[in-house]
Amino acid sequence: MELLEFARGPALALALALFVIGTVWRLAGIFRRPVKPDYSEPRSTAVAAGALKAIATRMWHPANFRSRTLVGTLNAYGYHLGLAVVFFGFVPHIAFVERLTGLRWPAVPDWLFALGVALTFVGLLYALMVRLSSPVLRLLSNFDDWASWAVTMAPMVTGMAVISLPIGASYPGAPANPVPVAMHLLSFELLLAWLPFSKLAHAFLAFVSRGQTGAAFARKGAEL
Amino acid sequence: MTGAEQSHPLDLESPRFSIEKPAARYDKQGERADAQRLAAASRAFARDFGRAAAAYMESCIHCGNCAEACHFYLATGDPKYTPIWKLEPFKQAYKREAGPFAWIYRVLNLKRAVTVAELEEWQELLYDSCTMCGRCTQICPMGIDIASLVGLARHAMFEAGLVPHELWAVAERAEREGSPLGATPKVLKERLEWLADDYEVDIPVDRPEAEVLATFSSIEIMKYPASLVATARVLNRSGYAWTVSTAGYEATNFGMLSGNLAWQRDMSMKLIEAAIACKAKLLVLPECGHAYTALRWQGANMLGRPLPFRVLHISEFLAEALAAGRIALRRLEKSVVFHDPCQVSRRGGATAAPREALAALGVELRETRDAGGRSFCCGGGGGVVTIHRADELRYGAFRIKMAQIDASGAELAVTSCSNCRQSFDDGRAHFGWERQMGSLLELVAEQLAD
Numbered sequence: 001m002e003l004l005e006f007a008r009g010p011a012l013a014l015a016l017a018l019f020v021i022g023t024v025w026r027l028a029g030i031f032r033r034p035v036k037p038d039y040s041e042p043r044s045t046a047v048a049a050g051a052l053k054a055i056a057t058r059m060w061h062p063a064n065f066r067s068r069t070l071v072g073t074l075n076a077y078g079y080h081l082g083l084a085v086v087f088f089g090f091v092p093h094i095a096f097v098e099r100l101t102g103l104r105w106p107a108v109p110d111w112l113f114a115l116g117v118a119l120t121f122v123g124l125l126y127a128l129m130v131r132l133s134s135p136v137l138r139l140l141s142n143f144d145d146w147a148s149w150a151v152t153m154a155p156m157v158t159g160m161a162v163i164s165l166p167i168g169a170s171y172p173g174a175p176a177n178p179v180p181v182a183m184h185l186l187s188f189e190l191l192l193a194w195l196p197f198s199k200l201a202h203a204f205l206a207f208v209s210r211g212q213t214g215a216a217f218a219r220k221g222a223e224l
Numbered sequence: 225m226t227g228a229e230q231s232h233p234l235d236l237e238s239p240r241f242s243i244e245k246p247a248a249r250y251d252k253q254g255e256r257a258d259a260q261r262l263a264a265a266s267r268a269f270a271r272d273f274g275r276a277a278a279a280y281m282e283s284c285i286h287c288g289n290c291a292e293a294c295h296f297y298l299a300t301g302d303p304k305y306t307p308i309w310k311l312e313p314f315k316q317a318y319k320r321e322a323g324p325f326a327w328i329y330r331v332l333n334l335k336r337a338v339t340v341a342e343l344e345e346w347q348e349l350l351y352d353s354c355t356m357c358g359r360c361t362q363i364c365p366m367g368i369d370i371a372s373l374v375g376l377a378r379h380a381m382f383e384a385g386l387v388p389h390e391l392w393a394v395a396e397r398a399e400r401e402g403s404p405l406g407a408t409p410k411v412l413k414e415r416l417e418w419l420a421d422d423y424e425v426d427i428p429v430d431r432p433e434a435e436v437l438a439t440f441s442s443i444e445i446m447k448y449p450a451s452l453v454a455t456a457r458v459l460n461r462s463g464y465a466w467t468v469s470t471a472g473y474e475a476t477n478f479g480m481l482s483g484n485l486a487w488q489r490d491m492s493m494k495l496i497e498a499a500i501a502c503k504a505k506l507l508v509l510p511e512c513g514h515a516y517t518a519l520r521w522q523g524a525n526m527l528g529r530p531l532p533f534r535v536l537h538i539s540e541f542l543a544e545a546l547a548a549g550r551i552a553l554r555r556l557e558k559s560v561v562f563h564d565p566c567q568v569s570r571r572g573g574a575t576a577a578p579r580e581a582l583a584a585l586g587v588e589l590r591e592t593r594d595a596g597g598r599s600f601c602c603g604g605g606g607g608v609v610t611i612h613r614a615d616e617l618r619y620g621a622f623r624i625k626m627a628q629i630d631a632s633g634a635e636l637a638v639t640s641c642s643n644c645r646q647s648f649d650d651g652r653a654h655f656g657w658e659r660q661m662g663s664l665l666e667l668v669a670e671q672l673a674d
Contacts, residue, residue, distance in 0.1 A: 029323060029324025030275060030279050030324070031275060033273065033274050034275065038525060039524035040522070040523070040524045043573050054367050061363060062362060065363045068292040136303040139304070197328075202366060205282055205283040206366050213276075213361065216369065221573030222572065
């Protein structure tokens, strides 16, 4: 079996399976935990609204803290949006998703794709620099932090190796040079498989923890 | 407590009331093998570990933003005071023993088992340098309520016998005598009789039936008796049939602060049973921050069913009484800055009530740069003010608050927590600060209109 064939076949299936099973397992590990009844008289019963509000408002820091967190927040937005543009807006990626799901959508303009790539590289490198230089982040960081950074960066790096394809070119069924394409696909599959087991799971856990706190604070009528 | 019997004499002369500075510290209670301590800690941590705590443990992205909200980190710049780091052994234990992928961590030994030595090292981070003020919750992009996790960790630390000397001693005294500062029923009764005579105010005690049960904090009883008089004046003027009960009057709850759930329940149940016994429809909590958390938000859970009476912080009672026209105030032509007690405001949701009372006074309210739910803690909450070895750290945190109060330029500074007040008194003495933190309740009582 050729490497590309492996990446498009069993490796992709395994990565998708790990992604789904890991996500379900991790969420089940939280939701199987008991919830003790709270008999205190609520100040407000709008707890669902409180949960949704916290999920939305935690997208941005309260004004009191902004001066201390603005750069980090903007950088995080930069590489998150960059990743989204690169993954969802590039023609070969859309074709890849279409092959799997049948869904397709219009690609982003070339300039926006290039901006997404730049924001992602600069943002991830800046994040790494801060993690290496900040005493707080050095103390907090563990294997998960370094591995998650590397696993996120890997598809970007391998993607650059196949970027010689025209941006508007469709997903190549039989690329002239299949090894870099296979490496790119395998690095993406590593990201997919790693995500639910690592801090990258904040992609879905953010909704759970923000929602929990938002509901609890809404019940008490406390500002969040 | 290891070694000889400790008497823990109280120090009621200093600006900060606690036990006297121990000549020798005993920060490890009982004689037990390390394995037993770890097992006890693990049991206690697991016992209260619900869905919310699991979600929080899973969600941290190690962004370090919580450090930027913590007064102890801001005061020192020491990364060990990063709030989420204060939970590191417990995060480690959770991942290894209880998380969704615990078996992977154990099989591959990806997380080491926590040791007693680590828990001893973390005692300072969980007690001396955390007031459980919850400011870190406000900044966390994942919305992790770190203060609630510190509360759970303290349960484990207590069960492991790893509580700071002073906090253990005052909690044990509170459980044994009914008050952490020696405000026993006899002392309370004598004080109330003296205050009633001296200030010519009616203070009903142990009425068999009453609409309202008034409670106090031991700091008020022993250090700020004028607050007791103010409570009586306001309640008398409001027209309620009210009483103090010598069976349940002490609202401070060092069971909660030290991490002993059984003692917390005992202390709360005294108040609950006293209110039920006199058929009270309303229990009024004193100017005390953590008393509000203990009874308003956790009291019913100690009882195991909804409380058959309402619970209001005194600032909420004032706001309600003013709105209902039960009391009226003379205007005060002053500018005032209000210090929000964290447990009442940020974590309790009663942020508007004191401002409504201040509005009724007609004062010019000058807020600090960070106010309401975002305000800085005084540095003494969570039992920190009792711990002598934490003094320098606490003063560093207090400096932030002091600067914000000064910057407000207000003529008067008031709060609605006696523990905050004594932290301010102690900080004032330490720094030679000119300002005095007053009581909102006392200010209102002074301005009661005829």
